[in-house]
Amino acid sequence: MMKINKHLEERIMKGxxxxxxxxxxxxxxxxxGTVLAKGLPALNWAMLTQTPKGGYYLGKEGGILNAITGSxxxxxxxxxxxxxxxxxxxxxxxxxxxxxxxxxxxxLSLDVLWSVPSIVYGAFGFTLMLMLGLRASLLxxxxxxxxxxxxxxxxxxxxxxxxxPHELKEVSYAMGATRLETAVRVxxxxxxxxxxxxVLLACxxxxxxxxSVLFTAGYTDRMPTTLLRPVASLPLxxxxxLGTPVPQVQERAYASALVLTVIVLALSxxxxxxxxxxxxxxxx
Amino acid sequence: xxxxxxxxxxxxxxxxxxxxxLTWVAATLVIAIGLALLARAQPLLDLxxxxxxxxxxxxxxxxxxxxxxxxxxxxxxxxLLAMFLAVPPCLLTAIYLAEYAPAxxxxxxxxxxxxxxxxxxxxxxxxxxxxxxxxxxDYVTPWVSRTLGFIPLFRADNPTGxxxxxxGVVLAVMVFxxxxxxxxxxxxxxxxxxxxxxxxxxxxxxxxIKTVVLRRARPGVIAAVVLGFSRAFGETMAVMMVTGNxxxxxxxxxxxxxxxxxxxxxxxxxxxxxxxxxAALLAAALVLLIVVLIFTIIARIVLAQAIKSAA
Numbered sequence: 081m082m083k084i085n086k087h088l089e090e091r092i093m094k095g096x097x098x099x100x101x102x103x104x105x106x107x108x109x110x111x112x113g114t115v116l117a118k119g120l121p122a123l124n125w126a127m128l129t130q131t132p133k134g135g136y137y138l139g140k141e142g143g144i145l146n147a148i149t150g151s152x153x154x155x156x157x158x159x160x161x162x163x164x165x166x167x168x169x170x171x172x173x174x175x176x177x178x179x180x181x182x183x184x185x186x187x188l189s190l191d192v193l194w195s196v197p198s199i200v201y202g203a204f205g206f207t208l209m210l211m212l213g214l215r216a217s218l219l220x221x222x223x224x225x226x227x228x229x230x231x232x233x234x235x236x237x238x239x240x241x242x243x244x245p246h247e248l249k250e251v252s253y254a255m256g257a258t259r260l261e262t263a264v265r266v267x268x269x270x271x272x273x274x275x276x277x278x279v280l281l282a283c284x285x286x287x288x289x290x291x292s293v294l295f296t297a298g299y300t301d302r303m304p305t306t307l308l309r310p311v312a313s314l315p316l317x318x319x320x321x322l323g324t325p326v327p328q329v330q331e332r333a334y335a336s337a338l339v340l341t342v343i344v345l346a347l348s349x350x351x352x353x354x355x356x357x358x359x360x361x362x363x364x
Numbered sequence: 365x366x367x368x369x370x371x372x373x374x375x376x377x378x379x380x381x382x383x384x385x386l387t388w389v390a391a392t393l394v395i396a397i398g399l400a401l402l403a404r405a406q407p408l409l410d411l412x413x414x415x416x417x418x419x420x421x422x423x424x425x426x427x428x429x430x431x432x433x434x435x436x437x438x439x440x441x442x443x444l445l446a447m448f449l450a451v452p453p454c455l456l457t458a459i460y461l462a463e464y465a466p467a468x469x470x471x472x473x474x475x476x477x478x479x480x481x482x483x484x485x486x487x488x489x490x491x492x493x494x495x496x497x498x499x500x501x502d503y504v505t506p507w508v509s510r511t512l513g514f515i516p517l518f519r520a521d522n523p524t525g526x527x528x529x530x531x532g533v534v535l536a537v538m539v540f541x542x543x544x545x546x547x548x549x550x551x552x553x554x555x556x557x558x559x560x561x562x563x564x565x566x567x568x569x570x571x572x573i574k575t576v577v578l579r580r581a582r583p584g585v586i587a588a589v590v591l592g593f594s595r596a597f598g599e600t601m602a603v604m605m606v607t608g609n610x611x612x613x614x615x616x617x618x619x620x621x622x623x624x625x626x627x628x629x630x631x632x633x634x635x636x637x638x639x640x641x642x643a644a645l646l647a648a649a650l651v652l653l654i655v656v657l658i659f660t661i662i663a664r665i666v667l668a669q670a671i672k673s674a675a
């Protein structure tokens with residue numbers, strides 16, 4: 081009797097596990113499916129190539145080129161801004177810092193930074209802008225997004241540098257190279273594909289984030305031109321268009337969501353395949 | 365040659381100082397964020413101490429009343445419901461991936477979970493308004509109010525579908541990736557020999573998992589759940605798009621709720637035109653930061669120790 085029970089329990093639990101896995105994968109399929117099914121019919125060439133014309137938010141013609149360009153500019157600049165500090169921090173942790181409790185504390189602090197909600201980065205960016213006398217602008221958005229991407233970049237780069245074999249560094253030191261020379265000529269070369277992955281992942285996180293740019297970048301129907309003017313972004317285009325009562329505009333929100341999802345997926349798949357392709361040339 | 369040697373050493377040392385300085389900045393950035401928010405919130409905190417802000421229910425910015433209580437309850441309600449919905453399937457999935465799944469299945473599921481983690485929160489919000497809200501409005505609310513409506517927690521006074529349940533469902537899916545990946549990592553850290561000992565005694569796989577693996581991994585699993593909680597607690601856009609945003613204390617899972625992050629995001633437009641409004645919203649951001657900080661630090665410390673002691 082006992083024996084039957086334990087095998088029955090095993091079966092039930094395994095069934096529940098498979099069902100849970102199906103639920104998790106199924107929700108991904110449901111989300112992507114919904115966005116595709118609702119977004120694709122509403123998507124057209126004009127949406128991708130035009131800025132909003134007069135009456136756009138009442139259903140008249142135009143597109144979201146302002147938001148697409150705005151997002152790309154915001155993310156490119158924010159990623160560039162956070163790349164070098166993040167790289168410096170990670171190289172310091174791996175090559176310069178001595179292993180002690182301070183290092184553990186720094187790692188803990190970076191982990192905490194990673195989980196700070198994006199709305200808090202937005203609020204902090206806003207206080208920085210007040211300090212500098214800035215209004216909602218491209219520059220403000222870049223600062224907030226750079227802050228948001230910084231911990232993502234550090235964490236991914238940290239994992240990349242952990243994969244660099246210890247012997248490689250020791251060989252370099254044994255040849256008389258300094259830590260800086262080892263960092264630049266050996267570690268960076270070895271870690272380059274991984275660093276690219278970190279950049280793409282940070283871009284993906286940055287381009288999809290709405291809460292941090294909400295009050296730092298503002299929104300506009302024009303194309304971005306200068307650093308001190310507001311800039312549109314894709315996540316906010318989705319949000320604002322969905323918030324209007326006009327059905328055609330809501331459909332454009334679905335199309336915008338599809339565009340955003342495709343960009344984010346392309347970045348994440350790109351990161352994955354680049355890692356695989358480029359890592360053939362590094363030493364394992 | 366000697367000169368060259370000195371130059372190289374000098375470069376090395378100065379690079380070290382610069383990088384060390386940047387590392388210090390990065391490590392203390394959280395504190396800087398907290399202090400900046402505190403400085404901006406100070407004018408309000410001078411008038412009303414934090415304790416009374418957190419426990420007051422009156423929210424009328426024009427009269428200078430900033431009570432966070434309904435928003436805190438709203439955030440907790442949505443977040444706790446999300447955890448209640450997310451934790452069982454996440455644990456089962458993580459156990460399956462770590463203990464049962466063949467390597468090929470695991471390798472194809474992991475990217476899917478990464479994709480789930482990468483989907484922007486507005487897209488979750490769009491999915492919520494298109495799928496979750498209508499299902500709750502058309503099927504769940506009528507059915508539950510017919511069968512369980514006598515229980516206050518399930519009373520359906522709100523027929524729109526926008527409310528605590530919709531927020532909870534969307535948030536639950538959003539925290540799947542973090543809970544699953546951390547739990548799986550913790551389960552994998554349990555040494556192999558212990559499993560073999562249990563199996564050799566005639567235990568089935570599940571018995572072995574229940575008595576050996578889960579007992580050993582418990583602190584880490586709790587840490588994974590806490591990390592999921594703190595991720596959910598600060599989530600803004602997706603939640604704001606499906607919870608209805610009414611500043612009242614929700615009494616049932618169908619009632620609308622207004623979360624703290626949504627409060628900040630919805631009112632940034634007016635905050636510079638009403639006195640103390642900006643201080644109130646930045647105080648709300650500070651509260652959010654502190655809650656997330658406390659939970660994350662506890663989870664990370666528990667997790668680091670759990671992985672160290674399991675191995």
